[in-house]
Amino acid sequence: GHCRFYKEAIMTILICFALENEAGEHFADLSDQLLFTGVGKLNAAYSLTDAVTRRRPDLVINLGTAGSPTVKTGSVVCATRFIQHDMDVSPLGFKVGETPFDPTPAVLENGRSVSGLQEVTCGSGDRFVTGNTPAGCDVLEMEAYALAKVCLKENIPFIALKYISDGADGAAAVDWPTALDNAGRALRLAYNSIKA
Numbered sequence: 001g002h003c004r005f006y007k008e009a010i011m012t013i014l015i016c017f018a019l020e021n022e023a024g025e026h027f028a029d030l031s032d033q034l035l036f037t038g039v040g041k042l043n044a045a046y047s048l049t050d051a052v053t054r055r056r057p058d059l060v061i062n063l064g065t066a067g068s069p070t071v072k073t074g075s076v077v078c079a080t081r082f083i084q085h086d087m088d089v090s091p092l093g094f095k096v097g098e099t100p101f102d103p104t105p106a107v108l109e110n111g112r113s114v115s116g117l118q119e120v121t122c123g124s125g126d127r128f129v130t131g132n133t134p135a136g137c138d139v140l141e142m143e144a145y146a147l148a149k150v151c152l153k154e155n156i157p158f159i160a161l162k163y164i165s166d167g168a169d170g171a172a173a174v175d176w177p178t179a180l181d182n183a184g185r186a187l188r189l190a191y192n193s194i195k196a
Contacts, residue, residue, distance in 0.1 A: 014057035015191070016048060018143050022064050024184030027191075037143060040126045041084070044143035048150045061194075062147045062160040063187045065176065066139040067129060067168030071120065073175070074182065076190045077138075079122035079160040080111035082145040085134035086125030096135070107136075108148045112159045114194055122160060129168045140168045161190050 016035045017023045027034055037047035048060065071077055083097045083106065090096055098106040113119055123137030124145035133140065144160045151158035163186050165179035166172040 011058040012055065013059045013061060014048075014051060014055060016044075016060060016062045016064075016143075016147055018044065018064050018141075021180050022183055022187075024181055026184040026188040037147075040142050041124060041146035042126075045146040045150055048147050049154075052150065052154050052156065057156060059157045059159070060147065060151050061191070062144055062158070063191065064141060064143065064162060065165040065179065065183050066122065066141040066162035067166045067172050067176070068120075068139040068164045069133050069168050071118070071139060071164050073164050073167060073179075074186070075164050076117060076186050077120045077162055077164065078111065078114045078117040079139065079144055079162055080109065080113055080119045081121040082108040082111065082148040082160075083121060083123045083134075083136055084125065084145045085123035085137055085140070086127060104149060104152070108145065108152060110148055110152045110158055112157055114159060114161065114190075116193065117161065117190065120162075122162065128172065130172045131169055133168055139164065159194070161187060163187050 015033050018039050020036050035051050037044040088096050089100050094100050120138035122144045123134050123140045129140045139162050163183035166175035
């Protein structure tokens with residue numbers, strides 16, 4: 001369902017970014033709630049699991065950048081479904097994205113929606129996509145699936161908001177670094193709207 005948090009609700013929120021430069025100075029006042037996981041699914045899973053063990057937040061919010069061939073660059077979207085697009089054991093008869101012998105669904109659907117933001121399916125993988133978008137993915141990045149899976153296993157509500165920094169195409173390597181300051185600003189506005 002839609003998430004709306006009221007100021008009188010006392011809750012511990014953990015805000016996860018992969019990198020400090022995705023937040024910039026725009027989250028300096030929330031430094032005690034920030035977790036910078038590092039890039040990639042393994043770093044994200046380890047960092048969040050460690051933080052959850054120590055802090056036990058009531059809510060995890062993942063903020064960051066993503067590429068998309070279909071969503072307008074410069075917009076912020078809400079990922080509600082997550083796919084691990086680089087998990088491919090299809091030669092053994094498994095679907096792409098399906099982890100062999102793991103009861104967790106290949107598509108995680110545990111991202112909460114946020115009023116006013118487009119809902120998307122987020123593909124996470126340990127590669128920077130610059131073309132040939134994996135099937136079934138609206139946006140592409142490198143951590144959200146791992147964060148969503150930790151939250152699912154730990155039974156913690158999860159929200160993922162992504163700033164579309166590039167087209168996941170041939171220009172992505174140039175577009176991503178230049179988009180970072182705009183990303184931090186836009187993600188702070190989106191965060192403030194959740195908290196309103």
